[in-house]
Amino acid sequence: MALEVPTAAPGAEDSTDTLLERITRQLPHLRRSEQRVAAIVLDNPVGAVHFTMAGLAEAAEVSEPTVMRFCASVGCEGFQDFKIQLAQTLALGLPVTHSSISAEDSAGDLSEKIFDHTISSLDRARRTLDADAVEAAITAVLGATDILFVGFGASGIIAQDAQQKFPLFGVPCQAPEDFHQQFIAATMSGPRSVTVAISNTGHTEQTLIVAEAAKKAGATVISLTGRTSPLSELADIALVARTFEDTDVYTPSTSRLAGLVVVDVLATGVALRRSPEHTAAIRRMKSELASMRQGVAVAAEPENLAEEPES
Amino acid sequence: MALEVPTAAPGAEDSTDTLLERITRQLPHLRRSEQRVAAIVLDNPVGAVHFTMAGLAEAAEVSEPTVMRFCASVGCEGFQDFKIQLAQTLALGLPVTHSSISAEDSAGDLSEKIFDHTISSLDRARRTLDADAVEAAITAVLGATDILFVGFGASGIIAQDAQQKFPLFGVPCQAPEDFHQQFIAATMSGPRSVTVAISNTGHTEQTLIVAEAAKKAGATVISLTGRTSPLSELADIALVARTFEDTDVYTPSTSRLAGLVVVDVLATGVALRRSPEHTAAIRRMKSELASMRQGVAVAAEPENLAEEPES
């Protein structure tokens, strides 16, 4: 194989991956001494940020040029670049693939780990989300007369949240929780209806049934999944937000979060492209909601009036 | 004041802030030439990462030591450290305070900005969340016989999500959407009940009423807010997850996301401290849910059986 640049190995420069992922993936393809460097870095990534090249070389018991070659092998321009990329990876926090959750963790450790994992996961979703698909989804929604959001479990939460954003979407939105209701709504879709089907696995039987019903009724189906799957295949527009999988029982699901952000993107994109009058209406609603919330108007329970922004 | 280190100015080394925030805050207190450096960095933070000291000095039309002094003034050890910290800040993405959303943005720009903003916001929440409060909340829930989650609008979404995590909490959880139902549930609380009251502003009238009712009934009240507020004052345990505020109409609310992650932390913390049998039960549930979801059992609609993990 190549002489000084075995880096040409599978996808070393793929910037959709974080540096630590790349190191881990490249590990077996590295030379022995470079593996020693990798081991030091992976063992204590946080400490490695403040290493100087000489320091890292000494710690790994190799020469400085070896460290250089290691940097090149994992897709960095040089040692400087390596340090910056490492720092950036670390800023997101380590996904639990690198630091797992244990029963001995203090509350502080725990929250740090879970936040880190969530942020890394969102970072991954950000890197892998297809902008063209988002564009297509926005366009589809702009032409819609009504939107149906469906999902079960955690994906149902995303559907509920999306439904709350109807002021931004500007057209009637529904997100029934009951499977039968979902099916009925899907069947009643027209050609200018949009159905957003949400399922992280993309395999959920019921969601597939509803999506198929909507499609048969002529609606445009947008899928929101965590990977390519039967649901994304079935959909007219497939939004895929990849996150880190749950590695053990205690790793909280991060796909919900990514899904929520994708819905945010969708809703914002749609609202931005609507008329200035629409913007004005949203602004008015937001300010009135703020004053209402503090009890200026307490005549009736107003929770159904406008639930969009947070309380 | 100090001669070479005017850095002693208010909170320059406060690591709960990101570097760009610190620069912005320190800006008026900096010397004129240092302000020029700051201007260059703030103007194009992304490009600044690859600057060399000489390059940055030239760009700002100052000498190298001035750049050094600037680094010190914003709480960095040196130029190297400055670059690393800047890189880390950038890795999170810029909150919309630095790059705002506009109607001309492409779908790609838009999703990048919103993801960036969300991630920065979660980073802020991560930095400001009080570990002791989390610990106290975990302990409180461990001693509870039942949990009530309340919130309206986006905070209601968090409550719904939390309710779905009842397998982790290990005790009955409810999260009624209706204000009256919430009030009734709160009033029926016992001394070993826990009520988690969620409101980003911490001012929402109805949430306050419910929290107060729960407290009067003898329950332990945990608040989950975005700032110290009437609700957090009222609560026995106050969880505060600070995020970046919505700067304009189109900035999606990120407080929901932070709230969800805090609930994740809480649920995970509680589950970790429960018995091994409990863990085993969760593991069993998760695997059976996975097979059920793919249609192995389709006799009845099973959406109420176990909605915890994502679908």
Place this chain on the structure above:
DNA sequence: TATGGTTTGTAGCGATACTACATGGAGGGA
């Protein structure tokens, strides 16, 4: 064991970050 190539280390160079010191200029008091 000899010989090809690959892996690793040595030596040296230019550039970089950092420090000690000197100069320039603004502001205040007589």
Place this chain on the structure above:
DNA sequence: TCCCTCCATGTAGTATCGCTACAAACCATA
């Protein structure tokens, strides 16, 4: 207004760092 003081800024110099060209060592194969 002039001088003096103090603070801001730049100049000169140095140790160190990152990087490259080259040589030695290693391993495998014939």
